[in-house]
Amino acid sequence: MADRLDLLLSDYMTGMLQVKINSRERWITREKHEERIGSSGNGSNTAPQERNYLIKEADKELGRLNDQKQTLDELMEVIQGTKVKEIVIARFKYRLSWYKVGQRVFLDEDVARQQYRAFKKTLRDGLWRDTLD
Template sequence: MADNIDHLLTDYFTGKLDVDIKMRKLELSYHSNDDENIGGGRMQNNVVRGAEITMQKLDDDYMLMRLTYIKEVIGMMFDTQTETVQKIIQERYGRKKSWLAVSMIVHIDERSARERRDEFKALIKSPLEAV
């Protein structure tokens, strides 16, 4: 049974997380016709700052910050792992291989491969719970 971390790892290693980040930036970069003149009076100092408004939207967007945080946490934790653990995670989540195929690729027992995966998931679980 796949949990939330399994889905996040699959999204990270298949590139879906990068696509989600780019799509969110694209959505925010297009102007919406939101009226910033809340009071309804005459707007003074009417200077259009499109680039500044877009950057402010990107900086303030919770979903974009969340996706970027997930990507950075998984990437940093993945880089600290041994080559064997990295290969296990890449084969299982990136190439969607079965546990038998993963164990044959890295030359360890299937149960050992699952245990190393579980250790990696436990490592990234606490930082990802903050999101």
């Protein structure tokens, strides 16, 4: 059964996390066309680029998504060349079964699962104790 961390890693490896970030940015910065009766011009002295920046900075959901992506980007650099990275890629990018993951990384299926569970425990305990909610 996939938990939140499995789903996050799957989104990251397939590019869906970036799609969610881009979609959230478009949604929160979309122009709302409201008819202004009895007033001429723009009621705001903020430039559109500055307005968009301020909106993005204030959005907690977008901040959480960006933080998760940045952390995973850095994490993937740190675990470069390890079996864990190969396991994560095989499992989530290529969506292989645990049996095929083991074959791909030249490990027993159970050993691959153990290494992945240890990796998840490290993530939960060290990095994302509060951010997976």
